[in-house]
Amino acid sequence: MISRYRSIDVSSHTLSPAPKLRKRLWQAGLALALFIATLAIGNGFVPADKAVSRKSAGHDFLAFYTAGAFVRTGRAAELYDIPTIAAAEQELARHEGLELRDDQFGPYWNPPFFACVFAPLSALPYQTAWTVWFAMNLICAGAAIAILSRLIARRSADWRDWALAPLLIVVSMPFIQALGHGQNTCVSLLLLTITVDLWRSDRALAAGVACGLLFYKPQLGAVVAAALVLSPGWRSIAGLAIAGTSLFAFNLIALPGTLSRFLQQLGPNVAFMQVEHKYMWDRHVTLKAFWRLLMQGFAAGELTPMTRTLYLISVLAVAACLVATIWKLRRRTDDMISRDRLIAATILAMPLLMPFYFDYDLLLLAVPAVLAAREHVGGQTIDRPLLFGWVALFAWQFVSPAVAGATHVNGTVPILAGVAAMAMHRAWRASEQLAIESSESIHPPLRHAA
Secondary structure, rough: OOOOOOOOOOOOEEEOHHHHHHHHHEEEHHHHHHHHHHHHHHHOOOOOOOOOOOOOOOOOHHHHHHHHHHHOOHHHHHOOHHHHHHHHHHHHHHHHOOOOOOOOOOOOHHHHHHHHHHHHHOOOOHHHHHHHHHHHHHHHHHHHHHHHHHOOOHOOOOHHHOOHHHHHHOOOHHHHHHHHHHHHHHHHHHHHHHHHHHHHHHHHHHHHHHHHHHHHHHHHHHHHHHHHHHHHHHHHHHHHHHHHHHHHHHHHHOOOHHHHHHHHHHHHHHHHOOOOOOOOHHHEHHHHHHHHHHOOOOOOOOOHHHHHHHHHHHHHHHHHHHHHHHHHHOOOOOOHHHHHHHHHHHHHHHHHHOOEEHHHHHHHHHHHHHHHHHOOOOOOOEHHHHHHHHHHHHHHHHHHHHHHHHHOOOHHHHHHHHHHHHHHHHHHHHHHHHHHHHHHOHHHHHHHHH
């Protein structure tokens, strides 16, 4: 019987994870942490009108706070009315002295039930609510990091291995962006981490329930849910059904009529932001945004026929590769390496396939990064191109918005596509190698004959 923790992919592109590599990662992580700490301390000595503060940061929370206030005051039917939301946010910004342009606001994109989370917070003064929300995000991030670190610790008891995960996560640009914008990405990271942990533990029903909760932000749950359905099967479908039914029933009872409003208005609201006005395509990490920015820049308007064609061809290509990978490995999920590679490839491909995915949500890639690291700690082999791809993706996030804004080329997308492609290739190699080793264990004479 093949060990579920066996290293099975050794090629000419591998290198040994010697202490030298680990040392370099620690040096880079600590240097980056020192640099970020220096900037944070220096920010306190910058003139108030130029410093980063609560008045200039965390504005995404403004949309959540306003949505919570609408729910709390019985105005949930107006959650997706853009002029009403914009006027309410502008009024709040003026009252709080926030640095917001007169034409700037953030629409509420999430399903209505998620606004209930912010109803209690909206009863607090805005700055107090922001502090509570910031603390909640830190708690969610800490819980997710603890689970991810434990995955590595189960393979290697050396603290220098598992402690790299929290270090590199907290100094990553998506983590800084998620906290700085007042976003919900840390909540998403915790839900995804729980989903993956349950999936790896053969608890498909519970994994389906956890994944279903991710649909408070549908672009984060759709691809993972599809992989769960195609891989573990009916138990994950049952879990997704339980979560979906529960959220639907809660929405129906607590906020009647709002779900249909959400479904009717989401398309027009997205078009209002992305088509009718100049949009921040440089902050999205999707294939749609890549081609839109490259071919049309930031100008308002629909996708041109050429842009749409390039977008659809590339999305179909990535989707076909991912579906083929999942289908090939669906019956080999009893092997931990195959399962981890399948999960990693799925999460990596997710941003590319979605039409809407901001760069701060790349924090979720901490999950496949940890799965890749877990496979290689303890003397296993490392795929050199994949390692360089991960390093490039991590480093590029610090310059991506500036470069994309200046050149109209979002380098994150091709780097991410390359890492996803290599992850899918490794998943295929896992399946093929397992098939060969399984055949050799059953028919050893054939091996000698060969």
